[in-house]
Amino acid sequence: MTYDTTVTADGGSVAGERDTTVPAGRAARELGLKPSEFDLAVQLGRIRTSPGDGGRRRVARAEIERLRAGPGFPEALRRSVKAVGTAEGAALMQVTGALFTRLARLGVLVPVTFHLNRHRAVVWLYPAEELERFAADDRNAPLLTGRTPEGLRSQLDAGVDLRPRNWRGRRLGFLLRLADDPWARAGAVASLLDPLHVAQAVKDPYERSHLNRFRPPSPGHADPGSPAARITEELMTAQDADEIAWLQSELTRLTARARNHRPAPRPARHRPGPAHRTPRDTKPARPASRGLLGRWRRCTR
Known part of the structure; x- marks a missing residue:
């Protein structure tokens, strides 16, 4: 197990576990929230989280204690996310x-x-x-x-x-608050556009491929390709021309910022090695004497 040693103000040394956070599921139980209530609390900014392994969010122990110490806990917290x-x-x-x-x-x-x-x-x-x-x-x-x-x-x-459009705007604000990487911010915007509109805003195919790695998952748990998944996809995708134009402008801007921060990976360029010379097929030369002897014989006939 990895530990982090920190020097305190009085000069002492405090060894503690590197990870002072708990998984989201455990945090929800300790705060008396259902999973859906916890997700909504995070979306509304009631609970601060930090990124964990595999894209899973975690909650600091200090944040849990802050919420538990709030007035009217846990009823007030539940009411705030209803x-x-x-x-x-x-x-x-x-x-x-x-x-x-x-x-x-x-x-x-x-x-x-x-x-x-x-x-x-x-x-x-x-x-x-x-x-x-x-x-x-x-x-x-x-x-x-x-x-x-x-x-x-x-x-x-x-x-x-305007319900779908306003929900998309709210969701985008939530995704941008959680994004801890410039490419993740661009990916959040790209998630609200269809592939054609993304391609119009981001011309480079390698950058588009890199953006896909940072696209947040769709809300809900519908099976891919199911009617429910198609309805969710439609609600997630910008429809109005002015909304699309604004999102494309933001995507272009955020992709440029991400590119300056860290360029998208590209295939390694192939450097040809030294050319290998293949020996030419050589036929044994006909002895010159045979030609001279043949001409001498013809002349003496």
């Missing part, structure tokens, strides 16, 4: 489910995650604390009690639905 659907969210805000859905489609309420129900319909979830704060803000009263403004109604009539 996510609700449309029905419960509408009840929290004291509005109808129809109004809640309209506000979410217009981008006023931003989902934090989603899942697919047994009919493969997308069920969006929202942080309960955010909904309560929104409803308590007097500046939002016209949206909760009055008629939807004409401009917003026309957008709804046109079929606008």
Whole structure:
């Protein structure tokens, strides 16, 4: 086992294990959180994590103790990461489910995650604390009690639905906060674009291949190629032209920064060695005397 020796302020020596962190699963149990609650807490920035082996996140002992010492633990921590659907969210805000859905489609309420129900319909979830704060803000009263403004109604009539786009924006912020490498930051942006749009922004095939190593896994646990996986992939991929253009611009910028930090690996150039000369096939030379003797014989006939 590897140990790290640190000199303390009083000049003493403290030997401790190099790794003072615990796996995410153990941290969730010690904090009284379900795995989904723990993941949401990390995404919302409630719990600070650090990278571990194989891309798994770990939590420092000091972070666990900080959270356990917080007021109202563990109920307050659970309440801060509670996510609700449309029905419960509408009840929290004291509005109808129809109004809640309209506000979410217009981008006023931003989902934090989603899942697919047994009919493969997308069920969006929202942080309960955010909904309560929104409803308590007097500046939002016209949206909760009055008629939807004409401009917003026309957008709804046109079929606008900003929930997937706003979720992607939220997810990108989460991925960028976790990225500890310039290539990982570029990979986070690339994960929201389809391969064609990535190729337009990153011309070099070796850089694109390197980016793929840093693409974060898709949310959820659907089998690759399944209908659920295809729906998730569609939700993860930018659709609007302005969103695509912005992501491409960011991808170009972040890839350039990553390239300056550490160029993408390329195949080693083959250096030809010294040429090996192959001996030419040589035929035994016909003796010159035979030719001279033949001409002498012909002349004496």
